[in-house]
Amino acid sequence: MKTNPVPSPQPSAPRHRARAALSALLLACLLSLPACSGADNAGDTQSERDAAEQKARQATQRLVSTLMGEVQTHIKEQGLAGTVTHCSSRAQELSTLIGVEEGVEIRRVTEKTRNPVDAPDAFERRVLARFADLAEKGEIEPATAHVEVVKQDGREVLRFLKPITVMKNCLGCHGTPEQIPQDVQQALREQYPNDLATGYAVGDLRGAVSVIVPLGE
Numbered sequence: 001m002k003t004n005p006v007p008s009p010q011p012s013a014p015r016h017r018a019r020a021a022l023s024a025l026l027l028a029c030l031l032s033l034p035a036c037s038g039a040d041n042a043g044d045t046q047s048e049r050d051a052a053e054q055k056a057r058q059a060t061q062r063l064v065s066t067l068m069g070e071v072q073t074h075i076k077e078q079g080l081a082g083t084v085t086h087c088s089s090r091a092q093e094l095s096t097l098i099g100v101e102e103g104v105e106i107r108r109v110t111e112k113t114r115n116p117v118d119a120p121d122a123f124e125r126r127v128l129a130r131f132a133d134l135a136e137k138g139e140i141e142p143a144t145a146h147v148e149v150v151k152q153d154g155r156e157v158l159r160f161l162k163p164i165t166v167m168k169n170c171l172g173c174h175g176t177p178e179q180i181p182q183d184v185q186q187a188l189r190e191q192y193p194n195d196l197a198t199g200y201a202v203g204d205l206r207g208a209v210s211v212i213v214p215l216g217e
């Protein structure tokens, strides 16, 4: 039986290999290949991504807590129907404001829109489908999020999405027709003639907060 000859160990082999690797790296650097910047910049890139993710989380937290707080106060003062009117300009305005202040793009997205400007792009649609699967299995947790670095319009961005699920106090405006008071239904019809955002139950996926953070700036 023939076997391939086993090379006899050469004491100088590791050093040769090391030298060859070094030359390759030098060549890569001379040619400005990515391998050259790899080793040293990997740390920077990682910390840049971590910082971007941190930014996205902070903006999300701000948007969610501010909106929730304002909605709650408004409901107390003006009731549900009065809050519908308030929500329609305020939710968008607040997203823009927080986005500018935090240096990100932030908005809420959903497959079943109340405000048509909240329709998802292809990327968001894919993530929403994943979140919907998780919600169906009851597996959305406070920490559930999607983080991915993608190239978009020729630049690298970090995309961050956090699911929004339906709670009991959402049903007066997003539940079944029996759960939504008449005056709220009326206000919704007037403000949102193409409203798709009703018929939800507690635990359903309602949508997501979607953040885009530019990288390499």
Ligand code: HEC
Pocket (backbone or CB within 6 Å): 071, 075, 080, 081, 083, 084, 085, 087, 088, 089, 091, 092, 108, 109, 110, 112, 113, 114, 115, 116, 118, 164, 165, 166, 167, 169, 170, 171, 172, 173, 174, 197, 206, 207, 208
């Ligand atoms: C007082 C009524 C009211 C309540 C209560 C309410 N919403 Fe809404 N919701 C609205 C209105 C009005 C809009 C459209 C806002 C806009 O024009 O940007 C909206 C939009 C949204 C959107 C953006 C997507 C879309 O359909 O345009 C999400 C996500 C959302 N609501 C989630 C919730 C959740 C979760 C709760 C409970 C914690 C909740 N809402 C409670 C009235 C309400």
